[in-house]
Amino acid sequence: MSAQSMPSLVSNNHPTAVTEIEVSIDSFIAKLKRKQISGSYIIALETLQLLKRFISAVRWSNVNELIAQIRELGNRLEKANPTAFGCGNVIKRILAVLRDEIEEDMRETMAGQGNNDTNNNTNNNNGLTPAEPLISSMFNLLQKPEQNSQDFYESRAKTKTDFRQVVIQAIKDLIDEIKNIDDGIQQIAVDLIHDHEILLTPTPESKTVLKFLIRARERANRTFTVLVTEGFPNNTQNAHDFAKKLAEHDIETIIIPDSAVFALMSRVGKVIIGTKTVFINGGSIVSSAGVSSVCECAREFKTPVFAVAGLYKLSPLYPFNVEKFVEFGGSQHILPRMDPRNRLDTINKITDYVPPENIDIYITNIGGFAPSFIYRIAWDNYKQIDVHLDGKQK
């Protein structure tokens, strides 16, 4: 599969380097498929590392080919595990940076041309138009031909900018951003907790939530109580670990069964959830079942729900079909071995989708936003053209 899907051009040029990177791509894909790596943080970082090596190994004649190859890689990773959104997200962000850079480069060369050749007025106009954000004005949409860069770079192989360097720098920046995400989130989120508040978190597997709570206790020195739901059956171990860690940091922690959420919601001041992916509509996938019910309860009691999420969890996808994004697990966690004649059907949800109307705010590392505003943040970081990596590039 891999050999066929790789562009023939690459494999002809540098067989050894390419096979090497092919091997690591294949092993990463295998790991994704078997869910041997989990957690969007790790997946995002590993994808970036892989992309870095891929960029160093890959050969291209013009920059459009580079984009095509990155998209190809992204598509393969997305296909490997459609619910591991981390891969797609980071690759799409790198693509966005690359496209911005190309535009910049193109404008500069155009401007240079314009100075040299005064006759070329029409072209000049086009080139000099400042690069507006994609959705700012209808006029610009009409004025700026998309084909421009494509044609432009197909005509010349040499460019001013070293795009390989650009991409690698972008990857490094993104890795830095992902690694330092907690600080940004914590600084904003601490201001949202008052002393002696009762908090509830249904997502005990979230490291961000854990770090945030510990920080609020230690740095801001707030005393508060945290209710942790069990997330039975898939998340109970995480819940126990989480509760123990909190208790060791001298935070009053109470473990409650999932069924007691409604009973206690009237006492809860805020619900904190960690997210796995945030979609462009402001809804999010969380990696613990039962969260959507908890958020519904919170909505019913008018208890504020805030979600903490790093920017890299923002996905430019729209959840038209939620069932496609929610994962289901095996039945062995819910039903023990049974008499084969009397088998029961069962449902074992692993992840859950929380609709935007049940979340009050998102706390990201660049600030807090209402769910209705998430699309705007997404378009700051992604290009519309790269939302779906499997389609043909226009």
Next chain:
Amino acid sequence: MSDTAATKEANATPAVTDPTTTPGGKKLTNKELKELKKQEEAAKRSAKKQASGISVEQQQAQAQAKRDKKQHQREKQQQELKKKETQQQKLLNNKNVKKTSLFSHLETTEERRATLLAIGSALNSPRAARITASGLMVPVVASALSGAKVYTTSNLAHNVAQTTAITSTPTETGSENNTVDLAKSLASLSLENNDVNVVPGVSSIIPDALKKSLDSPELVSNIKELLVNKDFIHPVISQLTFNLAIYKIVGSIPRCIAMLEAFQIVIKDYKTPKGTTLSRNLTNYLSHQIDLLKRARPLSVTMGNAIRWLKQEISHIDPSTADNEAKLDLVEKIGLFAKEKIELADQLIIKNASNQIEDKSTIVTFGSSKVLTELILHNTRVLKKDLEVIVVDSRPLFEGKKMATILRENGVKVIYTLITSLDTVFNMGVDYVFLGAHSILSNGFLYSRAGTAMIAMSAKRRNIPVLVCCESLKFSQRVQLDSVTYNELADPNDLVPIDYESPMERRSSKGILLKQFVKERHEHNIKLEKENAPKGNKQQQQQQQKNKHNKDSQGKSEDSTAKDTDNEQSENVLDDWQKLASLNIVNILYDLTPPEYINKVITEFGALPPSSVPVILREYKGSA
């Protein structure tokens, strides 16, 4: 210069103040050296100061003042330290009874269990039965929980000499001193003697933590009161109490039936004492039984209603009727009551509710309900409706599994799922939500198994009708607004043991008390060894031998228990959660569903909105 000297002095003083801790010549020489140095330095200083014009007397006075100050400070520090220690001690003591701030007003399972153990030992062991209030320290004796396990007297004689570290409340009169000693030795038997084999599930295994929960004065007075009246308690009632306490009988209707049956036996066996009449004395006699029943779990609303009815019936008895006749009459009435209020009511409810269910519909239920199981079976088998049932269940009781299995065995299409997948369940085209009830309160709130409210809420938000099937026996006069103010706390340990790989396989918490006990024992032994270490040589040797002996046997027993537990379950993260002061586990049994989530309450009087509950209570109270 003087500063450094001062610090040195401070460094040296602790060694001076407690010479016992640092025996041996080497240290002494060190001290001497230091002192010499100090003197030298002091001489130097004085020489310097003299040179600068301060007299020797002044210097001495200054030095004295300094020393005084130091001493003062030191004393202060020590006092503070002591204070801290005592505070910590207090904290530790408080920790023994773990309570969350949210639910501190509710009785914990530990307290209940401790009470039961105390009473159980008094009731079931002939030896300990003679001991009254201070017999609280005798929770050793095997109770009805696990069948009798009697300790022989030869063992006792061997152990009486052994002193134990158990504190008791000495309210005993001299004549009964012997029995107290006996009790103590009985208590020490399980804690001290290694020869007694430790069997899981036998109530003689009592971790210190549990014993300490007996310290609260209210509890003790409660138990005392019960123990004073223990002669009145009928064995059937004590049996029932333990069955209720270990959740052998669950569900408000089965509990009520079991209680009524027990009362039938009690009334049959009842003999009116001389000088009083049955109608006056029987109520009183029954109250003693009820007091004990209350210890197992708070009375369910059905039980409360039945008791109220029974007391009323008793008071209506004509004093002139013969005892035998009155007793037979009462027993018969109880039988009729159960039949009318439960069996016939259920049939009416089923008939009524069947009208609401259309063919080919999907029904969601939560937990297990007797009347709902019968309703669905009636609809599928008798009325031949094609129904699909989704049974939603929750940890830790997994009652729904029972219902799902019964339905499945009878050929009903069943989907079994946990409450965490609720969102998906309601996306499957659900037509009705049918809920069982523990009770419906006078303000229309439904008081039922924890999780019910969440399902009702989710259904309401999706415009799916929510129907509650409930006998009018479950209607309660009480009003309540949220689930925190009044609730029942179950054992938090039920939530601890879990096999993370296959969570459904093991979920009994039986091993936990045993583990706790083994750990405490181990700590206790270590402590003993430490205490014994500085004693005389001869004693030490003896002790060592003893310890060795102990260790051998203990090692064996511990090994075996460790193996047992290892085989049975892997390590749980929360095995020692009780040690973490700020960690709590809350396992509440019920929650409260607001009336706006409930479309209809189906009772034997017909289908009503939840707001009509007080009307029913008022109109039909005479018959109820």
